Amino acid sequence: MALILPVKGIYPAIGTASFLADNATIVGDVQLGAYCSVWFNAVVRGDVNSIRIGEYTNIQDGAVIHCTYKTAPTLIGNRVNVGHNALVHGCSIHDSVLVGMGAIVMDHAVVESFSIIAAGAVVLEGTHCEGGYIYAGVPARKVKAISAAQRKLLEELPDRYVMYSSWFSE
Template sequence: MSLPAPLLLPYGACFPEIDDSAFIAPRATVIGDVVIGPKSSVWFGCTLRGDVNSIRIGARSNIQDGTVIHVTRGGHATHIGDDVLVGHTCIIHACTLESGSFVGMGATVMDGAVVESGAMVAAGALVTPGKRVPRGELWAGNPAKFKRPLSGEEMARFKAQTDHYVRMAESYLAELAKLG
């Protein structure tokens, strides 16, 4: 059986740099100036387009199915730290997701916004340009606003969830290796 591969494309002189331990799912697309760190995962149907600026993803972060990550020319790059959770079908555009942050399914984080370590953007939320979501806070709505503080237990679950995605990515890598 022949498996579809991820689509890795250069843009200009830049070709994606992906750590050997990272999982890039079949049919994910990674273009241009993109660096993906150790044990991170980019799942099915994602598009990461580092054409007019850079995208940097740290270690053990996961970009779930159908998410689009992009940048702005002459403006903001996209920086995603370590142990970051990005839910299914998000739009992450020219912003910063600090290490240990969580962006829920279907959320959009726009240009110049910052989601701090230990902060959470709720599913479906729209974080408008230049906003900062502080550590320990849950933001929700359109436009996203502070809803409530996160409990220590909720914040501890972020790490458990990133650990789960590291294990899932390792499992997928092993399964795909069996198929050749």
């Protein structure tokens, strides 16, 4: 069973039909929408500020979602894919985004809808990532517009994670 703990009397709120891996950790001021999944060794730590995660969003293995005390809550939209070992910290991720494996998105950054943050990219503090583009590198820079196939992947991937999570309830 996932580790779900209150912080200063505030308990996480977990949405309907969400999957939490046995060793996932969710603490404090966290609201997780319906049909989300938080995978193995992932941490969603709302101890120093709030974390709001929309519906059909998946937080993959080893990812860390955190925020900054009094200055930077974390907002993650609907149908977002946070890749394995990614770090999302004190920023805003809009709907239908892929944060690639090992990527970092820092405080006060904004990632607009239908964007891809490439694996290993570092989105620096305060960066604004325009929707419809791929951002890659250290620091992350706009590389090119997403293709039709990539947009389709952004639309389909959250549903795949709902399917994957159903395998653990059989």
